[in-house]
Amino acid sequence: MKVEKRLIVNSDKGNLLQELIDSMNECRRFYFSVAFINFSGLQLLLDPLREAGKKGVTGKIITSTYLNFTDAKALEKINEFENVDLKVFVTDKEIGFHTKAYIFEYMDSYKVIIGSSNITQSALKSNVEWNVEVISKSDASFIKEVLKEYDALWERSQVADEKLIAEYEEFLKTLKGNQASQQLIFEKPEYITPNRMQRRAIDNLARLREFGEKKALVIAATGTGKTYMSAFDVKSFRPKKLLFVVHREEILRKAKETFEKLLPNERITFGLLTGNYKQKNADYIFTTNMTISNCYHEFKKDEFDYIIIDEAHHATSSTYQAVLDYFEPKFTLGMTATPERSDGNNVFDLFDNNVALEVRLHEALDDELVIPFHYFGITDIEGIDLSDVSIDDIAEVTKRLKVNERVDFIIEKMEFYGYDGEKRKCLGFCASIEHAQYMAAEFNRRGYKSTCLHGGDSSSTREEAINRLENEHDELEFIFTVDIFNEGVDIPSVNSVLMLRPTNSPIIFIQQLGRGLRKHAGKSFLTVLDFIGNHNKTFLIALALNGSRYYDKESLKVAVATGFANIPGCTHIQMDKISQERILTQIDQENFNSMKYLKEEYFEFKKLNQGRIPYFLLDYLKYDGAPDPVKFIDKEKTYLQFIAKVEKTERLKALLSDDSFEKAMKELSSKLPLKRVYELVVIKYLLDHDHITLTTAKNEILKWVKFVDNDSVLHAFQTLNQDFYDNGELSRNLRLFDLQDGILTKTPVFESILAAEEYRKYIEDIVMYGIFRYEKEFKNEYYGVPHFKLYEQYKMADAALLSNFRKSHSSFRGSGLLTNGNDYFLYIDLHKDADVEERLAYKDEIKSTREFQWQTPHTTAQHTNTGQNIIYNKARGINLHLFIRKYKVIDGKNEPFIYIGKGNTTSFEGNKPITVQMELENELPYNLYIEFTKKV
Structure with a gap:
């Protein structure tokens, strides 16, 4: 052997x-x-x-x-x-x-x-x-x-x-x-450095200020170091006077200590302004919103150079508004883990729609800003049958979950998997108040000290229970609850989470999971036990754990089958075989593009929006795990058309009866999701200005990206002028901009649309959503020309825009090989349609993470210029850009391609077609390789 x-x-x-x-x-x-x-x-x-x-x-x-x-x-x-x-x-x-x-x-x-x-x-x-x-x-x-x-x-x-x-x-x-x-470390202020998240935020804040912006918002999960980040930025900004405002007094002293630690020997005085402390003459004042709202008139309007609002999602309240309206600082920073607000006000607007950073769960895990979790998906006991009941029928779900054998089963699994730390500190998420009360009673009966908390309990009752749970010497180990701990409540030492209710929302699942991910000296990981039943929405667990708002059926199936191998760090996701097969079967049976599914997604999201219609695309950026609203746009051409159809509201129908407004919405919506930000940044500027020059446009774009070339700015102007539309596109689409002598202006019809306040807010929403989502997915990097990001999704027609193509963009569709000068764009379906004739079936194949086999179109001969450019691409300076997808169509919808970078021909054989062996310039990430090659 x-x-x-x-x-x-x-x-x-x-x-x-x-x-x-x-x-x-x-x-x-x-x-x-x-x-x-x-x-x-x-x-x-x-x-x-x-x-x-x-x-x-x-x-x-x-x-x-x-x-x-x-x-x-x-x-x-x-x-x-x-x-x-x-x-x-x-x-x-x-x-x-x-x-x-x-x-x-x-x-x-x-x-x-x-x-x-x-x-x-x-x-x-x-x-x-x-x-x-x-x-x-x-x-x-x-x-x-x-x-x-x-x-x-x-x-x-x-x-x-x-x-x-x-x-x-x-x-x-x-x-x-x-x-x-033993644990003391050599720590002096000059040696404390920002982590990756903090560095990105600081760089983005500096860039925004460089272009004259005076407000910005940072969105990052609890425990990721937002206070340190703000202190680092203050250290860079060096304001003479600072005001730090928090919502709760208990975190005020910690914030002050953080600043004192990072800014020693700077001849700065630090003071508290609370009910008991009146240190108003300090350089840097730390206060609560209630205290400052009662005495802000005692300060000059320009007293503070820099104001920080912690837990900024509260800042839309009248208490904060009076303070923010009064002061005139050089810069205002908002920080929040949860930008959603129950009162319907928009925290993004409050900070001029400048999001300096957004860090969600998977990014926080990747950056090691939170602790890893060990998730165990456990098939529920046979006696629990939820297959014929609606998850929204809380009373019936509660009735079926209140089974003594299930309690014993939960305890058995809980004891088997254990927890990290000396004392178990566990949150159990239940289906209803009645269910939570039942679980607490049954656990107490079996000798496990437990209590139940719900929205009807007073804040003092909640606080007492939380303190008892956190106390190492108190016998309380379990708090069973409904939804009050989904967000906003911080219990750092929680080391166990029990998911005891059917998952009907990826958003709530992520919020509940997040309650135990705060770093704490007493734990190194969180144990999550999820008892998975046979209800028909079990697959939503996979959406939540997958960590991507943008998914397709195949990628989701591969993620489940491989135990979510793409999850970062020490986090471990394990489902038993029954649960895994159940979820895979449901994913197979579900049509993610059907109107039925999209309506269910929408109404579930609406429920989380306190039952209010989410009229704006920006609403979907506020929640980790929210659905992708571009799917709604794809279905009905505009988001408002989709809402009008599912809500059947007369107001929206009347709004959309204006032909010009509807066409403007379609024209702008068709650009989503953005693959380059230039056009919408220009439109954002023109919402408030009569015209824009190329120089001004470049400066505006540089607020969002590190660099932009002059030709791409000109191409963006020409694109907005519809220079590259064919006759059909020109007849279907409304002209919104005019370009003359290098100056872009709004057309009279677009001016009139923007003059109507009701219309304008929906136009603004599309523009800001496009820019925010672009920033989240592409960051502030410059990708050159063609403007392609590795492993991003693209449609065939995107290459024309992103390579500054000067002919009709509509010509970039329908062929596996398209060219623009020295750039060749190869579009490849790995699995061919079953009805394609054998003689036309291309033998395209991923050989390894560095090797790819491609067959040219059947008309390509070796002796032609195109053939020579392909087989000797490197010597001839030809860039072969590879775009691949597993299947052409899934659930009746054309799939996007994934850009895997450039390839160089290493060998070739045959003629009409030529079979080409390529070496990839960028090694394919292994999880993507598995996704493309694994059959589930």
């Missing part, structure tokens, strides 16, 4: 955790020897260990007390598995223990993995680790040597019985008093 060797690293191509799981599923016996075992890593292996036991697979595990890093809780948990023998190598000052070896025994061979990884979540999933896998016959000398060494270590180690674990646990507790000295 040939000895096989392989290097295993944690990357987008896989990780050690998956390798261990796969190996445990296939082996007869296993033997681990690792220096450290944390519960964070062990929890990820609990199901594989249990499944191994069911199949009669036995194992031995050796770990150690080296550096006191192994968790006593992890040792206790391993001992629960009857199929696993556990020993501990007890170290002393002379002898350390640092092995990391995983051995798997098969019928006539062994797999040995030796390297750097212990059993911790980081080592198994995200750390930079090197592990070498060797597979060899049982009688190989290497295998014999490894097993001999393992046996010797096994003999030297102690059986991990209750006595040893108890003594070790007691010893760890004695170290706790000394932890502070």
Whole structure:
């Protein structure tokens, strides 16, 4: 037998955790020897260990007390598995223990993995680790040597019985008093640097100010460091006087301490302005909105150079408005985790629609701004049948969930998976108040200290319960609730979440998940147990976990089938086979482009909007997990047309009866989602000005991007002038702009539309939504000409606009190969239509993450100029841009292409068509490679 060797690293191509799981599923016996075992890593292996036991697979595990890093809780948990023998190598000052070896025994061979990884979540999933896998016959000398060494270590180690674990646990507790000295770090203000999120925000704020903007909003999840970010920006801005306004007094002192830490020795005085403190003469004043609203007239209008509004979603209230209207600072910064407001007012407008940064859940995980979560999707017990009931029928859902056997089942799973930390601090999200009260009562009856909180409870009752949950010495472990903890309530030490209700909204799912993701010294991960029933909207869980507002059926199926491999960092998502198959079946059966589905999505979103009609596209940017409103536009040409159809409102029908307004809405809506921002930035300026020059336009565009070339600005003007429309497009679309002598103006008909306030606000909404969404997806980067971002979605016709094509843009459709000068655009369907004749079926294939095979159109011969340009592209300076999609049509709708960058021909054969082998200039990300090549 040939000895096989392989290097295993944690990357987008896989990780050690998956390798261990796969190996445990296939082996007869296993033997681990690792220096450290944390519960964070062990929890990820609990199901594989249990499944191994069911199949009669036995194992031995050796770990150690080296550096006191192994968790006593992890040792206790391993001992629960009857199929696993556990020993501990007890170290002393002379002898350390640092092995990391995983051995798997098969019928006539062994797999040995030796390297750097212990059993911790980081080592198994995200750390930079090197592990070498060797597979060899049982009688190989290497295998014999490894097993001999393992046996010797096994003999030297102690059986991990209750006595040893108890003594070790007691010893760890004695170290706790000394932890502070061990954890002290060399921290001086000059060495504290911004994280990635903070740096992006600071750079964007500086750019906005450079172009004269005086207000901006930063949207980032709780616990991501917004206060530090604001302090860094203040340090850069250097205002003489600062006003920091918060909604709640309890966070005021922390904000002041943060600023004092980052701005020492600056000859700045810091003061509090509250009911008890009146330090009004300080340079930097920290106050509550209630306090400042009662005394703002005591200050000059221009007293403060810089004002910061924390929890800015409250700033639309009258209390804040009076203060903000009075002061005239050089700059105002708003910060919020939740830009949505229940009173219907728009926090974006308050900050001049300048969003300096938006960080949602997946980005926060990627930047390690929040802790990772371990999600376990568990099939609910058989007795719970929700297949024939509407999720909105809360009374019936509650009735069916109130089952004693289900409570026992939840407790069984909860005890099996455990939690991180000394004390369990758990939020259980229920279907109704009655359900929450039932769960609390049943848990208390079984000896688990619990309480129920809901919207009817007073703030003091809520505060008392939260304080009890956070208190390490209080017996309260569970708070069962309905929706009051979805957002806005911060309980940093929560280490467990129970999803006990059917998921009917990705938004609510993400909000509830987010309650436990705040960083806290007492936890390194959040345990999430989701009890998945058989209701017909189970697949919404997949939408929430996938982390993308823009999805198709195929990408969603691949994400589910691969355990959401694209999730960043140490976060782990695991569904049992029944739940996974149930969700995959539902995704297959659902038509995501049908009017039925789109209406359900819309009305669910409307419900979260406090039942108010979401008239504006911007409403959808306020919630993480919101549906993509461009799908509604695709269905009915404009968003208002879609609302008018589903809501059947006479007001909207009357509004859309104005032919000019309707055509203007269609013309602007057709540009969404933006693939370059230039045109809409120009339109934004013209909403408030009579004309715009090329120079002014460039300056306006530079507020949103780092650089723009002059020709692209001119091309944007010509595009708005409809220079590249064909006759059909000119007859269908309303002309909104005129271009003469390099100056762009509004047409009289567009002027008249904007003069009507009711019309103008909907025009503004399209413009601002387009710009905000562009900024979120493309950031402020300059992508050159052609203006393509790697792995972004594009339609065939987009290439004309983005390559500054000067002929009719409508010519860019309907062919697999289009050209503009030295730029060749290749559009490729990986899976051909079943009815395409065999002789016309192109053999296009992704060979690897760096190799691609493409067949030219059947008319292309080698001797032609086009053929020569393709097969000798690099020598001839020809750029071959590759756009690929898995399927042409899904759910009756043409799919967009994914831009995978440029390819260079390495070899070729045949004629009419030419089969070309290419090397990709950018290696295809592994998750995208899997999405394109995996069949589900």
